[in-house]
Amino acid sequence: DAMVIQNPRYQVTQFGKPVTLSCSQTLNHNVMYWYQQKSSQAPKLLFHYYDKDFNNEADTPDNFQSRRPNTSFCFLDIRSPGLGDAAMYLCATSSGGPGEKLFFGSGTQLSVL
Amino acid sequence: DAKTTQPTSMDCAEGRAANLPCNHSTISGNEYVYWYRQIHSQGPQYIIHGLKNNETNEMASLIITEDRKSSTLILPHATLRDTAVYYCIVRHQGGADGLTFGKGTHLIIQP
Numbered sequence: 001d002a003m004v005i006q007n008p009r010y011q012v013t014q015f016g017k018p019v020t021l022s023c024s025q026t027l028n029h030n031v032m033y034w035y036q037q038k039s040s041q042a043p044k045l046l047f048h049y050y051d052k053d054f055n056n057e058a059d060t061p062d063n064f065q066s067r068r069p070n071t072s073f074c075f076l077d078i079r080s081p082g083l084g085d086a087a088m089y090l091c092a093t094s095s096g097g098p099g100e101k102l103f104f105g106s107g108t109q110l111s112v113l
Numbered sequence: 114d115a116k117t118t119q120p121t122s123m124d125c126a127e128g129r130a131a132n133l134p135c136n137h138s139t140i141s142g143n144e145y146v147y148w149y150r151q152i153h154s155q156g157p158q159y160i161i162h163g164l165k166n167n168e169t170n171e172m173a174s175l176i177i178t179e180d181r182k183s184s185t186l187i188l189p190h191a192t193l194r195d196t197a198v199y200y201c202i203v204r205h206q207g208g209a210d211g212l213t214f215g216k217g218t219h220l221i222i223q224p
Contacts, residue, residue, distance in 0.1 A: 004156075031195070031209045033211045042214035042216055042217060043151075043212075043214045045211040045213065048209060048211055050209045054128065090156050090157070092157075092211070094209065096209045098198070099145055099162070099206055101147065102157075102159070102211070102212055104156035104157045104158070104159075105156050107156050111177045
């Protein structure tokens with residue numbers, strides 16, 4: 001059974017048109033992460049939530065925002081997608097305890113036309 | 114988090130053991146070694162992690178040298194489905210920090 005669920009699997013948007021990607025989890029984990037993975041590159045951490053506390057990575061562009069309305073759901077908002085934002089977006093969760101592992105979803109492949 | 118160094122790619126024959134090395138010479142005492150893999154177009158999959166001792170689970174074994182400056186991931190009987198990019202990641206023991214992925218090793222299992 002899927003524990004970290006990302007919908008949709010594929011998302012197409014237009015240049016400059018806001019888009020929201022969603023992630024839900026059944027693990028009741030405290031921490032939820034968003035990663036960006038461009039073609040042939042490693043995943044890159046954008047930000048994470050520890051409960052309601054938002055933690056942004058220093059080099060994450062302002063164009064990327066996130067919301068976590070409750071424990072189970074987390075959203076990635078791209079305010080004005082550019083062609084360079086086309087990528088796989090991965091959501092992950094963790095309990096946040098020492099030495100705990102991250103569980104990843106299958107990702108959303110975003111195309112920008 | 115300490116930096117890791119892995120070979121860019123490796124081949125292994127199906128049915129043989131695949132041994133993937135990782136160098137993490139700057140690791141500190143409170144950092145874990147994690148291994149994840151990523152099959153094309155899927156999310157990363159957890160394999161194993163350890164702090165000091167060798168670890169084994171249903172997927173793999175993790176051998177950490179006594180000085181903790183390097184480790185080896187062992188897939189005991191590789192199958193074609195083990196073809197993937199394997200990431201060795203060093204992560205601080207405490208809490209919520211995410212994983213910082215390096216370039217990983219592209220392991221190709223040959224029939």
